[in-house]
Amino acid sequence: MSTDTTNTTEQKPLPPVNTLTKPFWDGCREGVLQIQFCNICDLPWFPPAEACPRCLQDDWEWRPISGHGAVWSWIRMWQQYFPGWSPDEYPYTVALIKLEEGPYMYSTLVDIDDKDVSCDLSVEVEFRTVNEEITLPVFRPSHGTTDR
Amino acid sequence: MTQTSRAELRNLQDKTAIVGVGTTQFGAIYRDLDPERSAYELGLIAFREALQDAGLKRSEVDGVIVSRLPHYGRMCEMIGLRHPRFVNVLPGEGRQSGIALQYAALAVANGLADVVACIYGNNGRSSGARYGGEDRGTTPQAMFEAPYGMTSPGAVTAMMFRRHQYRYGTTTEPLGHLAISNRANAALNPNAVMQRPITMDDYLGARYIAEPLSLLDYCLINDGGVCFIVTSAERARDLKHTPVLLHATSQASDITPVYVADDFWHEPMSQIADDLFAVSEAQREDLAFAKLYDNFTPTMLFTLEGMGFCEPGESADWITPERIGLHGELPLNTSGGHTSESYMQGWALHVEAVRQLRRECGDRQVADAQYGLYACAAPLATGHILKRDDR
Ligand SMILES: [Zn+2]
Secondary structure: OOOOOOOOOOOOOOOOOOOOOHHHHHHHHOOOOEEEEEOOOOOEEOOOOOOOOOOOOOOEEEEEOOOEEEEEEEEEEOOOOOOOOOHHHOOEEEEEEEEOOOOEEEEOEOOOOHHHOOOOOEEEEEEEEOOOOOEEEEEEEOOOOOOO | OOOHHHHHHHHHOOOEEEEEEEEOOHHHHHOOOOOOOOHHHHHHHHHHHHHHHHOOOHHHOOEEEEEOOOOHHHHHHHOOOOOOOEEEEEOOOOOHHHHHHHHHHHHHHOOOOOEEEEEEEEOOOOOOOOOOOOOOOOOOOHHHOHHHOOOOHHHHHHHHHHHHHHHHOOOOHHHHHHHHHHHHHHOOOOOOOOOOOOOHHHHHHOOEEEEOEEHHHEOOOOOEEEEEEEEEHHHHOOOOOOOEEEEEEEEEEOOOOOOOOOOOOHHHHHHHHHHHHHHOOOOHHHOOEEEEOOOEOHHHHHHHHHOOOOOOOOHHHHOOHHHHOOOOOOOEOOOOHHHHOOOOOOHHHHHHHHHHHHOOOHHHOOOOOOEEEEEEOOOEEEEEEEEEOOO
8 A cells, every 4th residue: 555645635526527528628617608509409408418318419519608597406515425625614515506598507606605595596607727627617696687 | 198098007906915025133233333244145134034924935936126236146146046037136226116116016917927026235334335425427417516515315305405495485393303203113113223212402403414404314324135025916815914915006207417306306206196096996095104215304295295195385384293103194104214214225115014004013003004105206206005905
């Protein structure tokens, strides 16, 4: 067994980037949230998949989306399931965002106190750089005009 | 799908029966952590007990369905079953326990097998299972969830419950009633893992896991094995116990990438209820008990609402200690359920239903057990009405 200190410095989980998901992460790095849309029926979907779940065809493209949505629900995670979160980060917030375009996306909330969070809160995307490859989309209360 | 199109469900009605049940000693092995404990051994112990309970010879078993156990072959080897005629493997998800019974019944009713043993083994506690954090991104879902620390079935249930709170003003108190009731029932079940009664103060004071849910909303993590043996109703009448018939059964689903459902699975659960109560002469008020899948307490709220025991959003008022207790209008999870008896992913709930209908449950026996409900709300949902066959 090696003597390195991997266990004490273990990182938060990072998404594996593959051919299918690379455009999503490339977009995030550029500050653009994009998801797949079907070129035949215009259906958007997330997470990425190889074909349109409605047409079953692989004629699709990545299109930028508004970055607006609403908090469908949210939790505060107290249990330490993953390494990488330091003790003072608990509990951390996880939110399930219903994007304006329809699909749902798990994320987290920034620029808001937990006591002010509520379901159906309007939010908009911003980006947090993790490393050279990965920038994560997160959501903050919406200052814009989107009214759902 | 229209109701009439499912009239064929009657083809399975009362055709098959559970004739033998077996469970390991949940409480005793909970106190005896053994990292080398094998899930197959637990399955074997349960099978041996179920076979004896049924009064069947091993040579009469010609079908095997295993779940959570990775391979049917190893289980068949260990129980000395060399030439099964019907075999299936189901993943170790709780929604599969009801499906195991459906497959067994389909096989028996259609002549593919005479006697099917459904076997489940779970060494999760001894092997360090945590039911969260295992997947750092191997699936399309996990790779977009784990980076935010999102993981575990409990956390998605917490998401759904928070939404239910927002939409209907639900408090955690009804969840407390469910947890307390489960524990009170477990105190009367010598085989249950958790037997010390709890109070509302205990419930409200429990530490959070995925807020708004706390420890006492959660299923246990424990080791165990469960087996039930299915054969034809005709054959069952020649065996030693009063047969427990698969009277009505149905499956429905709402499969999405995020697990949660905006209607709290009302649609699939109401489809199942429609199927069951269309086929059965028994209606909701005729049920002597309900075994509701309680991986986490809110799942029971969604089940009660979806299956029409109350209106959407009204389960919090519907759930009272009097109504759900052993002597109430609809006793729930009389064994203690997943939060207090044993987390056997629905399998032990099936066994408890059989034991109640046989009226073998001693201090926790409910009155006049003739019909009982099993239901599991999940993206893949199931429900059955089981019936005591008095002939
Ligand atoms: Zn399409």
